[in-house]
Amino acid sequence: MSLLADRESRLFIDGKLVAGSAGTFPTLNPATEETLGVAADASAEDMAAAIAAARRAFDATDWSTNTELRVRCLRQLQQALRDHVEELRELTIAEVGAPRMLTAAAQLEGPVEDLSFSVDLAENFEWRTDLGVAAPMGIKTQRTVVREAIGVVGAITPWNFPHQINLAKIGPALAAGNTVVLKPAPDTPWCAAVLGELAEHTDLPPGVLNVVTSSDHGVGALLSKDPAVDMVSFTGSTATGRAVMADGATTVKKTFLELGGKSAFLVLDDADLAGACAMAAFTAAMHAGQGCAITTRLVVPRERYDDAVEAAAATMSGIKAGDPNDPGTICGPVISARQRDRVLGHLDSAVAEGGRFACGGGRSAERDTGFFVDPTVIAGLDNSAAAAREEIFGPVLTVIAHDGDDDAVRIANDSPYGLSGTVFTPDLVRANAVAAQLRVGTVNINGGVWYSADMPFGGYKQSGIGREMGRAGFEEYLEIKAIATAVS
DSSP states (O other): OOSSTTOEEOEEETTEEEOOTTOEEEEEOTTTOOEEEEEEOOOHHHHHHHHHHHHHHHHHSSTTTOHHHHHHHHHHHHHHHHHTHHHHHHHHHHHHOOOGGGGGTTTTHHHHHHHHHHHHHHHHOOOEEEEEEEOGGGOOEEEEEEEEEOSEEEEEOOSSSHHHHHHHHHHHHHHTTOEEEEEOOTTSHHHHHHHHHHHTTSOOOTTSEEEOOOSOHHHHHHHHHOTTOOEEEEESOHHHHHHHHHHHHTTTOEEEEEOOOOEEEEEOTTSOHHHHHHHHHHHHHGGGGOOTTOEEEEEEEGGGHHHHHHHHHHHHHTSOBOOTTSTTOSBOOOSOHHHHHHHHHHHHHHHHTTOEEEEOOSBOTTOSSSOOBOOEEEESOOTTSHHHHSOOOSSEEEEEEESSHHHHHHHHHSSSEESEEEEEOSOHHHHHHHHHHOOSSEEEETTOOOOOTTSOBOOEETTEESOBSHHHHHHTTEEEEEEEEEOO
């Protein structure tokens, strides 16, 4: 099986690889701007067929109740991914522009291995809980709480970490007994289509997993609108998340949303300023800043502001936008010309509002082709500036001054988002006191790592609803049924 050479991916509907009714559309290498190949372009009719297949598989088979079958099938899929990991690595670097080093972690190998968490949890999960006998309203009753699959899940995923997000949705959803229709972003169709190609060689029953690639975002929107879909799990922009939520409201379906972020990296006045600022810059440049939970506001003591800008710029200027195939590359290209131009527009806005570039500030002059933006540090703005409030999704770090711990917390929380945050101080009592006040879903203290299969991920406010990964992420895909049996 070739996953890359002369590739034309297909849809996976009802257990079969099929062509798209709307033809094909190209997928590009963001580092070279070259066309890699084509993907099947689904129509509304194709999506309807996928939803119908998922509905039949849930309603007419024992998939939702046969835990042994689910565990076997998902372990087969995981092994197939492992067997093809080197081909998948090359595909991911080419289609996503992901730096090679990241494919050993969250861009590929991490998500593949993380499938074990959901499978093991399903195998050992307490599907029925006995609450014992009580006498509510004087009636002796045996009470049982049962957890069951929700039904058909529509999974809509973005392009920045496609394997991570695709598998973080289909893994727990399938393990919990649901059937799934996966609609990936048009920018990275192959990373999703390969799941159908590999699933064809497992014991997954027809219709349990369906993969629908399309150049038309409207095709994905059908998952939110169709009454045959019981739940939509969406990761993407907050603006699109609002539309998903509104469409889902027409049938009152459950909606999981993992949305945008504008997270703050708080450096307190007793921290190692140079070390903290270097870490903040490195993080903001990684994968060209294309991560919703990346900390893109560096909030530092006002009296050390200039030193902080200098330290961040020293690190950023040493991180060149480079070839993602190079093992040493940290910052590759952004995904597309459209995204590059969007990032450059934000940089223009920063200058218009009075900001200055301590390093970077535009397209990479060293590269004639590819969607590269130089890692950039913006100084001279406060938290009211657009560069401090809007999600840029590029290798851009904005440095903001604070006047003490309370002010740092105020700045961090002065955002419509609440996805992640970082606190740097050697005083752990102080660090935890600040962390407790942050209105965010994940907090990193002094470089701690929250990304793990058993840790829940999600945000407050307009960063989303619900949690992905961990036990909480598994339980997002379950309904709770209470059974009360009268006893004599």
